Amino acid sequence: MTGVRGLVALVAVVVAMVLQVTLFPHVAWAGVVPNLCLLVVVGAGLVRGPQFAMLLGFAAGVLLDLAPPADHVAGRWALALVVVGYVAGRVRQDVRPTAVSVLVTVAACSFVGTSVFAITGLVLRDPLLGVGDLLEVIAAALAWDLLLTPLVLPLVLGVFRRLEHDRAMA
Structure with missing residues (x-):
């Protein structure tokens, strides 16, 4: 059963990544596309905890780093x-997921994730990102992630909860 949960999580990440790199560039706002992979990782963290979400986050991140049109250091x-x-997994341990806590968690995770990505670009001297652009990119990413949360996260949370329920029944 553990393999099935991992496989379903990986399929969710692959679907999110494919949509993120093929469909969403056409609706980019300020050059920023919605980060569906981040939302899948947040959903995994809220249901399964930090260890599973960190592993899934690593897999999702590697896929995003290597997927065309990646133009940054892998x-x-x-x-x-x-x-x-x-972060999302730790929230799971401290707070019962409600609509408000999920939105706050997504906002915090979006801010932290986009900030880590942007700051590593500065540290690695990524030529595409200047210091002045950081706040604009982070704000646009935060807005996209919050706008898509009501559409994406209920589905993701439902899938992961269903897998947890099936594990508890076995």
Whole structure:
């Protein structure tokens, strides 16, 4: 059963990544696309806890780092989504998920994940991002993630809860 849960989580990440790199660039706002992979990792963290979410975040981040049209040093999204998985998983341990706590968690994770990605770009001297652009990119990413939360997260949370319920029944 553990393999099935991992496989379903990986399929969710792959679907999110494919949509993120193929469909969503057409609706980019200020050059920023919605981060569906981040939302999947947050959902995993809220249901399964930090360890699972960190592993899923690493896998999702590596896929994003290597998926075309990646134009940055590989590993930046992997690091950012590992941190996101940890934060979301820790929230699970401290707070029962309600609509408000989920939105706050998504906002915090979006801010932290995008900030880690952007700051690593500065540290690694990524030529595409200047210091002045950081806040605009972070704000646009935060807005996208919060706008998509009511559409994406209930589905993701439902899938992960269903898998947890099936594990408890076995």
